[in-house]
Amino acid sequence: xxxxxxxxxxxxxxxxxxxxxxxxxxxxxxxxxxxxxxxxxxxxxxxxxxxxxxxxxxxxxxxxxxxxxxxxxxxxxxxxxxxxxxxxxxxxxxxxxxxxxxxxxxxxxxxxxxxxxxxxxxxxxxxxxxxxxxxxxxxxxxxxxxxxxxxxxxxxxxxxxxxxxxxxxxxxxxxxxxxxxxxxxxxxxxxxxxxxxxxxxxxxxxxxxxxxxxxxxxxxxxxxxxxxxxxxxxxxxxxxxxxxxxxxxxxxxxxxxxxxxxxxxxxxxxxxxxxxxxxxxxxxxxxxxxxxxxxxxxxxxxxxxxxxxxxxxxxxxxxxxxxxxxxxxxxxxxxxxxxxxxxxxxxxxxxxxxxxxxxxxxxxxxxxxxxxxxxxx
Numbered sequence: 533x534x535x536x537x538x539x540x541x542x543x544x545x546x547x548x549x550x551x552x553x554x555x556x557x558x559x560x561x562x563x564x565x566x567x568x569x570x571x572x573x574x575x576x577x578x579x580x581x582x583x584x585x586x587x588x589x590x591x592x593x594x595x596x597x598x599x600x601x602x603x604x605x606x607x608x609x610x611x612x613x614x615x616x617x618x619x620x621x622x623x624x625x626x627x628x629x630x631x632x633x634x635x636x637x638x639x640x641x642x643x644x645x646x647x648x649x650x651x652x653x654x655x656x657x658x659x660x661x662x663x664x665x666x667x668x669x670x671x672x673x674x675x676x677x678x679x680x681x682x683x684x685x686x687x688x689x690x691x692x693x694x695x696x697x698x699x700x701x702x703x704x705x706x707x708x709x710x711x712x713x714x715x716x717x718x719x720x721x722x723x724x725x726x727x728x729x730x731x732x733x734x735x736x737x738x739x740x741x742x743x744x745x746x747x748x749x750x751x752x753x754x755x756x757x758x759x760x761x762x763x764x765x766x767x768x769x770x771x772x773x774x775x776x777x778x779x780x781x782x783x784x785x786x787x788x789x790x791x792x793x794x795x796x797x798x799x800x801x802x803x804x805x806x807x808x809x810x811x812x813x814x815x816x817x818x819x820x821x822x823x824x825x826x827x828x829x830x831x832x833x834x835x836x837x838x839x840x841x842x843x844x845x846x847x848x849x850x851x852x853x854x855x856x857x858x859x860x861x862x863x864x865x866x867x868x869x870x871x872x873x874x875x876x877x878x879x880x881x882x883x884x885x886x887x888x889x890x891x892x893x894x895x896x897x898x899x900x901x902x903x904x905x906x907x908x909x
Contacts, residue, residue: 535689535690535693535694538687538690539690539694542650542690543610543611543651543654544611546607546610546611546647546651547607547608547611547612549579549580549607550577550578550579550580550604550607550608550611551577551578551579551580552575552576552577552578553575553576553578554573554574554575554576555570555573555574555575555576556570556573557570557571557572557573558570559574561598561601561624561628562598563598563628563629563630564628564629566627566628566629566630567627567628568623568624568627568628574617574620575617576601576604576605576621577601577604577605577607577608578600578601578603578604579600579603579604579607602630602635605621606632606636606639606651606652606655607651607655608621609654609655609658609659610650610651610652610653610654610655610658611651611654613658632659633656633659633660633665636652636653636655636656636659637656637668639652640652640653640656640668640672646672646675646676646679647676649672649675649676650669650672650673650676650691652672653665653668653669653670653671653672653673654669656668656669657669657698661705662705662706663702663703663705663706663709663712666698666699666701666702666705667698667699667702667709667711667712667715669698670694670695670696670697670698670699670701670702670715671695671715673691673692673694673695673698674691674692674695674715676691677689677690677691677692677695678692692719695719696716696719699712699715699716699719700712700716708739709739710736710739710740710741711740713732713733713735713736713739713740714733714736714740714745714749716729716732717729717732717733717736717749717752720732721752721756721759724759724763725763726756726759726760726762726763727760727763727764729756729760730753730756730757730760733749733752733753733756734753736749737749737750737753758784758787758788761780761781761783761784762780762781762784762788762793762794762797764780765777765778765780765781765784765797766781766793766797768780769781769797769800769801769804772804774800774801774802774804774805775805777797777801778798778801778802781794781797781798781801782798785798790821792818792821792822792825792828795814795815795817795818795821796814796815796818796825796827796828796831798814799811799812799813799814799815799818799828799831799832800831802814803831803834803835808835808838808839809839811831811835812832812835812836812839815828815831815832815835816832819832824851824855826852826855826856829848829849829851829852829855830848830849830852830861830862830865832848833845833846833848833849833852833865833866833869834865836848836869837865837868837869837872840872842869842870842872842873843869843873845865845866845869846866846869846870846873846875849862849865849866849869850866853866858889859889860886860889860890860893860896861895863882863883863885863886863889863896864882864883864886864893864895864896864899866882867879867880867882867883867886867896867899867903868899870882871899871902871903871906876903876906879899879903880903883896883899883900883903886899887900
């Protein structure tokens with residue numbers, strides 16, 4: 533299930549909490565010194581749990597309380613913005629001079645349940661979408677997501693991803709909205725998008741006038757720098773600029789020698805430079821940290837082949853195949869190790885298996901051709 537489907541299901545379930553009572557034609561609704569009189573019979577929503585509260589209190593109050601009717605209308609705004617009587621409810625609030633949106637914000641800021649907060653926040657953006665309502669709704673989603681995360685619930689990701697989306701949406705309305713930059717930096721950092729987090733927080737520093745937040749993010753930026761250097765470094769490795777990459781990555785080893793990702797990309801950089809003996813050491817160090825790190829098993833095996841260590845290479849690919857038994861590429865790699873070690877039967881067997889997995893694999897076909905040449909000679 534994707535995020536949109538999950539949240540649609542969430543709001544549909546919340547919509548089912550709503551029951552309706554009817555205000556007869558000519559019924560009066562009072563708020564302070566204002567009165568709204570219904571022109572026709574008007575169904576008004578009340579959440580079932582709130583309705584039961586009012587029923588239990590019938591000795592103390594007369595009928596359904598206005599607060600609970602307002603709560604029901606908010607729930608309806610949050611779960612069914614196209615409901616046919618929405619306009620009537622807006623007219624009622626206007627006649628009563630009732631500040632619907634300020635009331636929602638007040639409720640959200642006064643510790644309502646996280647689930648209710650999500651629905652109230654959605655009602656806010658359904659009423660009027662701008663950078664402030666998007667921010668409030670995103671904060672409600674974040675609160676819900678963090679509560680679920682602390683309980684170990686996998687569904688937390690749906691709320692946190694939606695929060696991320698709405699924090700970003702704030703900037704569509706106002707690209708100088710500092711609080712959105714503040715929040716988004718943490719989201720990008722959590723997703724290991726360190727360069728993006730740095731740029732986002734640097735923008736925050738230009739815009740926010742709150743000294744405490746500015747100082748907090750200044751410290752975050754200092755702590756973020758090694759991760760930014762790592763991300764820049766591995767991008768340079770992928771762009772086949774190993775020397776520039778190593779300038780950024782090697783200084784990090786002193787403080788982050790237990791970080792296998794760092795060692796892996798340094799190994800890749802050296803391999804792309806043709807310095808296989810150094811690359812070999814880095815990949816071996818990765819496997820000391822994580823003995824089943826698949827990419828390192830493969831890369832180390834390739835280094836061993838180039839260095840003529842065919843038996844060691846075959847052993848590494850065998851271990852990798854125990855983790856990924858249907859990997860065509862690894863069967864090809866082990867076939868090459870067997871081929872160079874003159875173990876032709878094993879090489880042919882691996883290529884046959886590779887071609888069963890992928891009959892059109894160009895690498896497998898070229899190795900098969902090489903093996904056939906060896907048979908002819």
